[in-house]
Amino acid sequence: DIQMTQSPPSLSASLGDKVTITCQTSQNINKYIAWYQQKPGKAPRLLIGFTSRLVSGIPSRFSGSGSGRDYSFSISNVESEDIASYYCLQYDNSPNTFGAGTKLELK
Amino acid sequence: QVQMKETGPGLVQTTQTLSVTCTVSGFSLTSYGVHWVRQAPGKGLEWMGIIWGDGSTNYNSALKSRLSISRDTSKSQVFLTMNSLQTDDTAVYYCAGDNYYSGGYYVMDAWGQGASVTVSS
Numbered sequence: 001d002i003q004m005t006q007s008p009p010s011l012s013a014s015l016g017d018k019v020t021i022t023c024q025t026s027q028n029i030n031k032y033i034a035w036y037q038q039k040p041g042k043a044p045r046l047l048i049g050f051t052s053r054l055v056s057g058i059p060s061r062f063s064g065s066g067s068g069r070d071y072s073f074s075i076s077n078v079e080s081e082d083i084a085s086y087y088c089l090q091y092d093n094s095p096n097t098f099g100a101g102t103k104l105e106l107k
Numbered sequence: 108q109v110q111m112k113e114t115g116p117g118l119v120q121t122t123q124t125l126s127v128t129c130t131v132s133g134f135s136l137t138s139y140g141v142h143w144v145r146q147a148p149g150k151g152l153e154w155m156g157i158i159w160g161d162g163s164t165n166y167n168s169a170l171k172s173r174l175s176i177s178r179d180t181s182k183s184q185v186f187l188t189m190n191s192l193q194t195d196d197t198a199v200y201y202c203a204g205d206n207y208y209s210g211g212y213y214v215m216d217a218w219g220q221g222a223s224v225t226v227s228s
Contacts, residue, residue: 001168034214036152043201043218044144044152050210087152091214094157094165096142101151 002026002090006099012107013078020074021102023088028068032092035064035073038101039084048073080106109133111141111202115222119192127222129185129202134217136160136178140205141185142215143176145198153198158185192226199223 003026013019023033031051036044046055048064051071061076075082083106088099111134115127129141136158143155156166158176166174175188185202199221207216 031210032212032214038152043203043221045218046207046214046216049207049214049216050212053209055207055216085151089152089154089214091212095167096154096157098144098152098154 001095002029002093002097004088004090004097004099006088006102008102009100010103010105012105014107015078015080017078017107018074018076019078019104020072021086021088023066023071023073023090023099025069025071025090029090029092031067032090033064033066033071034089034091035062036087036089037082037084038087044087075104078104109204109206109217111204111217111219113200113202113219113222115200115224117223118225118227121193121226121228123192124188124190125192125196125224125226127187127200127202127224129187129219131183131185131202131204134183134204134206136180136183136185139213141176141178142203142205143187144201144203144215146201146221147195147198150198155187155200194226194228196226197224 005024035048038044052064110132140159142157178185201221203215204217205213
């Protein structure tokens, strides 16, 4: 199974900051990484697929990049509604695997 | 509009078998995959398994010996069955449909609200 190393586990940011989360995989996943946002008590919401493709309706302050084994996800100009947990998911191989998650908090 | 809804028992005894049903609408089970994902209290997301549009399945290696995913296409339902439950199987169980196509593969984009399951002795 492909292992996902997501960091940092938690992040503290001020409104308007740019934050970046990384995921490193145990093998090349050919850009098949997705990023999800989850708020307490809610199901995850897909933000980005195939490394950098923003899902319709998702604000452009969210972005993703990467290739091979190294991927990143960024939020520019953090807003209060972005306070949530974020997860990467590799879907190149089955079984799919999630990263451990990053909890974004307000400083 | 795609909708997924999980129904489960709420409380299960240790060593017993868990059954959770996912009822879907606006989504073809014979065309797209349905995943099961769980989340223990205060923990991250754990991918459990998938039933593909052709009816084949793949499972998380750590759960494979206890887990089964099946479906009834006539009822638009997908079933998760897991035996030999322990207290650390307490979690919210989500079903999610492969509803987003990007870069050549589908990825989970349609989620149910989750079914909370407590395993107690």
